[in-house]
Amino acid sequence: MSASKDRSANGVSQRLLEWYDRSARTLPWRSPPGKPPPPPYRVWLSEVMLQQTTTAAVAPYYARFLERWPTVEALAAAEDADVMAAWAGLGYYSRARNLLAAARAVAARGSFPDTEDGLRALPGVGAYIAAAVVAIAFDRRAVVVDANVERVVARLFAIGTPLPAARKEIRAGADAITPDERAGDFAQAMMDLGATICTPRDPRCLLCPLAQDCRARAEGDPARFPVRPAKKAKPTRKGAAFWIERVDATGRSVWLVRREGKGILGGMRALPDDGWSARADGFGVPSGDWHHAGTVRHGFTHFDLELSVHVSRAAQPDGEGEWWPVERIEEAGLPTLFAKAAARALG
């Protein structure tokens, strides 16, 4: 650590940490400022859940996971189907597949890695989570850069290079202000600042502890940083899903399948469908003894889907699957798209 870096970090990080000591958000996966950190399992679990996901959406999932699987060993011993079902509705299901694989790797080696390189070797752990776990759980210096830090740093230094090319400059700026001590508090303070003060639109500069340091504010239009490339238009796809019912001695049940592979909704329970995820348009409305229950609209990251829902009490399912009791459909762990379709089928 150079003396010049120490000096440049000093003012900004000190003002930020003083603000954090007063203003830290209280979150289920967090220790208060200055307190011993949560164990690595909790930090890692929360960081995986928080990827591209709001704290409000994560909170109930985090509580349920921690109650059901209190340790990484417990999670490692879980059934795949139980973990996937517990993740249902949170999105980005590769996170759940990787979470379980990583838990099993940690359990096999006996403890969590405590270095960025060691952590990055775990599935689903990239540069951000590795740095966040090192800083927050192990309280060692690491340069933690998420979308909040990107925004704060791009504004502090008025970095006009558009994303993603700006990432190199942003990382250098984050490195320059990251202190040697209280690395975890500093990282979380940056995120709190980004979430509550240095917001994407209409930043509240009058409340900002770093206003005096901020070049973007001095230039008069902080909200223009970071500069983002134009978004591409989202296409709309059409597809069909099938609600196949039967009634027998065990009661009323519906045929569910498990989606294959690592593609969209991969590994999740689902209604059988016409293959909309693998082609631009599905095959559409089937002929025969089907009732069209309606159409569900659902937005994915890079396309919107119009899914027509078709119901039959006579069709014979083919391939692998399971008859699931209709009265317990909410326990099946259907991702939101198919939960919507089920609700439509049930009218």
Place this chain on the structure above:
DNA sequence: TACCCGTGGCA
């Protein structure tokens, strides 16, 4: 690098 991968809240 560019694209794939969910969902929900909010203006």
Place this chain on the structure above:
DNA sequence: TTGCCAAGGGT
């Protein structure tokens, strides 16, 4: 209603 975007990672 539509678009934006949130504690990113994998390929």
